[in-house]
Amino acid sequence: MLRIVFGLILSFLAQVGLQGQNLEETFQLGKTNFLLGNDQTASLALERAIFFGQGKYDAEAFEMLGQIANRASQFEQAARYFGSATQTAIDEVVIGRNTLFKASAQIRNEDFQLALIELLGMSDALPDSLIQAREFLLGVSYFNIQNFTDSRIHFRQAIPPEAKNRMAQIDSLFNALESIKHPDPKKAKLMSIFLPGLGQFYAGDIKNGLNSLLLTGGFFTIGFIVAINYSLVDAMVAVVPWIQRYYVGGYNRAAGIAENKKKSKQDKVYQAILQTAVPN
Amino acid sequence: MKSIIFLCLLSSTLQAQLIDDNHYSGLYHHPVEPVKYQAAKNNTNEIQMVFSGLFLFYKFAFSSQDFNKCTFHPSCSEFGLLAVKKHGALLGMLATLDRLQRCNGMSPELYTIDPERMLLIDHP
Numbered sequence: 206m207l208r209i210v211f212g213l214i215l216s217f218l219a220q221v222g223l224q225g226q227n228l229e230e231t232f233q234l235g236k237t238n239f240l241l242g243n244d245q246t247a248s249l250a251l252e253r254a255i256f257f258g259q260g261k262y263d264a265e266a267f268e269m270l271g272q273i274a275n276r277a278s279q280f281e282q283a284a285r286y287f288g289s290a291t292q293t294a295i296d297e298v299v300i301g302r303n304t305l306f307k308a309s310a311q312i313r314n315e316d317f318q319l320a321l322i323e324l325l326g327m328s329d330a331l332p333d334s335l336i337q338a339r340e341f342l343l344g345v346s347y348f349n350i351q352n353f354t355d356s357r358i359h360f361r362q363a364i365p366p367e368a369k370n371r372m373a374q375i376d377s378l379f380n381a382l383e384s385i386k387h388p389d390p391k392k393a394k395l396m397s398i399f400l401p402g403l404g405q406f407y408a409g410d411i412k413n414g415l416n417s418l419l420l421t422g423g424f425f426t427i428g429f430i431v432a433i434n435y436s437l438v439d440a441m442v443a444v445v446p447w448i449q450r451y452y453v454g455g456y457n458r459a460a461g462i463a464e465n466k467k468k469s470k471q472d473k474v475y476q477a478i479l480q481t482a483v484p485n
Numbered sequence: 486m487k488s489i490i491f492l493c494l495l496s497s498t499l500q501a502q503l504i505d506d507n508h509y510s511g512l513y514h515h516p517v518e519p520v521k522y523q524a525a526k527n528n529t530n531e532i533q534m535v536f537s538g539l540f541l542f543y544k545f546a547f548s549s550q551d552f553n554k555c556t557f558h559p560s561c562s563e564f565g566l567l568a569v570k571k572h573g574a575l576l577g578m579l580a581t582l583d584r585l586q587r588c589n590g591m592s593p594e595l596y597t598i599d600p601e602r603m604l605l606i607d608h609p
Binding site: 309312313315345348349413416417420421450451453454455457458465468469471472475476479 | 510513545547549551
């Protein structure tokens with residue numbers, strides 16, 4: 206009896222043409238949800254389309270998955286998706302665009318050297334807009350590894366040749382950048398090697414300089430007292446490891462403080478360069 | 486037709502995201518934010534307040550001038566304060582002495598590694 210009932214139900218369903226969602230519809234569902242910002246639903250549909258699609262949807266779906274990962278600030282994952290998109294795409298422009306997205310995600314993940322490898326390996330036979338975006342990203346990458354010479358060249362190339370005002374602005378900003386020499390981390394380190402705390406004073410951190418001076422000076426005093434009252438060997442064994450610890454820590458910290466101060470000054474110029482060089 | 490419209494939309498959205506300089510503005514400089522030590526908060530008695538004060542003084546005057554080479558997470562000073570808070574002054578100090586003797590990184594197989602900090606995890 207049960208078999209007959211099931212048979213009837215199945216026959217009815219077959220008659221009314223009830224059928225499951227096909228792969229094309231799944232992919233379209235993923236696209237629509239991606240555009241609407243429903244990232245979780247979009248991811249599920251797109252991953253399904255990639256798995257069952259036998260390569261038909263890969264490039265487009267990986268690109269959208271990369272964007273979804275970008276929106277979630279998962280930049281490493283995003284770079285992987287864009288990398289898969291470049292490997293599965295056929296069109297040169299799509300490959301170029303996804304390479305730029307991959308490099309962009311790597312920059313946001315602070316993998317500047319990896320981004321440089323991607324960008325420098327790109328084809329030159331691309332539309333101007335992509336070439337300008339590539340030059341802009343090269344400028345960003347070189348700047349963040351403190352190669353300002355190459356950064357200037359690429360930021361200039363990101364600007365159309367007719368925009369001479371912007372070019373001049375970039376030049377003057379990089380000239381301003383080169384004039385930022387104070388505080389010099391090496392000088393701060395040497396000063397603190399000569400006298401603990403001096404490098405911090407030079408870098409403008411008075412509190413830290415006093416701290417370093419008093420701490421190292423205190424241990425020197427203790428070492429001197431021990432050497433007078435007991436012996437030089439006792440002083441070496443008991444106090445020198447402490448002096449070494451805070452003396453070395455102090456001059457490395459002086460270099461770090463100077464580096465941070467200098468970067469703060471350079472950062473202001475960097476923000477202005479970004480505003481000037483960003484492609485329209 | 487639908488596909489072409491979609492591709493146009495997608496392309497313009499993605500292009501805008503790619504060249505938006507705001508994405509790169511925070512990259513170059515990372516301002517040093519003051520460290521807030523959670524271990525020194527929520528003291529429930531005077532002993533805990535005294536130890537928290539000693540801990541903060543050590544962090545400010547000594548630890549700030551030191552190398553940054555911890556083997557464990559939490560660091561020995563934080564471990565000491567947490568141990569005093571958890572077990573009381575006497576047992577807490579004994580636990581800290583024990584930790585100081587173990588703080589050499591010679592037996593990493595005995596501890597779980599914190600993958601974010603790449604330090605050995607050892608709570609009191």
